[in-house]
Amino acid sequence: MNAEPLNASAPATARIIDGKAVAAEVTDSIAAMVAARGVKPGLAVVLVGDDAASQVYVGAKGRKAAELGFHSVQHTLPAETSERDLLALVAALNADPAIHGILVQLPLPAHIDTTKVLETIDPAKDVDGFHPINVGRLAIGERERALVSCTPAGSLLLIKRALDRPLAGLDALVIGRSNIVGKPMAQLLLQESCTVTIAHSRSRDLPAIARRADILVAAVGRPEMVRGDWVKEGAIVIDVGMNRIAAPERGEGKTRLVGDVAYGEAAARAGAITPVPGGVGPMTIAMLMANTLTAACRVAGLPDPQF
Numbered sequence: 001m002n003a004e005p006l007n008a009s010a011p012a013t014a015r016i017i018d019g020k021a022v023a024a025e026v027t028d029s030i031a032a033m034v035a036a037r038g039v040k041p042g043l044a045v046v047l048v049g050d051d052a053a054s055q056v057y058v059g060a061k062g063r064k065a066a067e068l069g070f071h072s073v074q075h076t077l078p079a080e081t082s083e084r085d086l087l088a089l090v091a092a093l094n095a096d097p098a099i100h101g102i103l104v105q106l107p108l109p110a111h112i113d114t115t116k117v118l119e120t121i122d123p124a125k126d127v128d129g130f131h132p133i134n135v136g137r138l139a140i141g142e143r144e145r146a147l148v149s150c151t152p153a154g155s156l157l158l159i160k161r162a163l164d165r166p167l168a169g170l171d172a173l174v175i176g177r178s179n180i181v182g183k184p185m186a187q188l189l190l191q192e193s194c195t196v197t198i199a200h201s202r203s204r205d206l207p208a209i210a211r212r213a214d215i216l217v218a219a220v221g222r223p224e225m226v227r228g229d230w231v232k233e234g235a236i237v238i239d240v241g242m243n244r245i246a247a248p249e250r251g252e253g254k255t256r257l258v259g260d261v262a263y264g265e266a267a268a269r270a271g272a273i274t275p276v277p278g279g280v281g282p283m284t285i286a287m288l289m290a291n292t293l294t295a296a297c298r299v300a301g302l303p304d305p306q307f
């Protein structure tokens with residue numbers, strides 16, 4: 001039977017999908033599961049160099065892990081660290097039974113081959129879900145054996161919370177084809193039996209494609225590219241973009257964060273929409289914690305936690 005498209009009585013202004021609140025629900029449930037299951041998930045976060053934003057993210061991940069009762073370690077290496085030394089650290093973490101999850105913060109300095117580093121992480125400890133084994137398992141429909149990339153996994157959870165019906169049969173559009181967000185997002189939606197389109201910078205008549213989408217995920221890295229008139233009435237809009245743009249109205253040299261969607265315009269037509277900040281971003285760290293708990297449960301022979 002064909003699913004009805006979303007639309008019918010679309011509200012004049014979208015519901016705001018509160019990523020912070022959903023992330024807090026996820027991490028609360030993780031803390032409860034850690035206590036109930038008697039596991040001590042171990043997360044190692046590796047930072048190479050002194051990129052200011054990366055320092056903030058790595059600090060937030062380590063603190064959240066400790067707060068949830070995980071064994072939490074951070075390795076901070078200087079920017080000049082050789083690829084060989086970084087690979088040796090990853091190998092040591094692969095061999096450490098107290099560590100269930102390894103995360104190497106990106107971007108890495110230019111002299112280090114990122115692919116080589118990510119492929120050295122034991123797939124069972126790859127809590128970022130970037131290893132080709134995990135990507136492949138997701139692609140062949142073996143999500144239950146994979147660790148799934150955190151941002152798409154978190155986005156799917158937000159979509160499910162925003163919808164009051166199953167996703168099956170809905171038209172989903174993912175704008176952006178990155179390995180980290182666009183492609184795994186499309187795979188997840190496909191497994192929910194959506195009809196999935198992946199669009200990118202060379203797609204023809206993107207506004208027309210977008211107007212057909214019941215679920216629109218923007219992960220293209222272009223500030224406010226998706227305009228209000230691209231959005232179907234009542235659609236769920238998930239904005240993965242995080243773009244810092246000049247904000248002279250706030251004073252000289254000031255900036256502000258915007259997504260890939262022109263929020264005000266899109267909110268006037270969407271059924272529900274994620275803001276930036278406060279939408280998808282907080283889910284990334286929550287799903288990292290979820291993946292680390294999952295990895296620890298698998299080692300202990302326990303069932304995967306469900307979120």
Ligand SMILES: Nc1nc2c(c(=O)[nH]1)N[C@@H](CN(C=O)c1ccc(C(=O)N[C@@H](CCC(=O)O)C(=O)O)cc1)CN2
Nearest residue numbers: 057104105106107128150257277278279280281282284
């Ligand atoms: N190994 C990884 N590296 C990177 C990842 C990743 O998932 N794994 N993602 C990004 C950075 N990132 C986490 O690492 C991340 C970025 C942003 C947020 C977030 O919550 N953003 C806030 C806004 C923050 C602000 O005001 O600047 C939001 O959207 O509300 C969380 C995690 C690159 N590297």
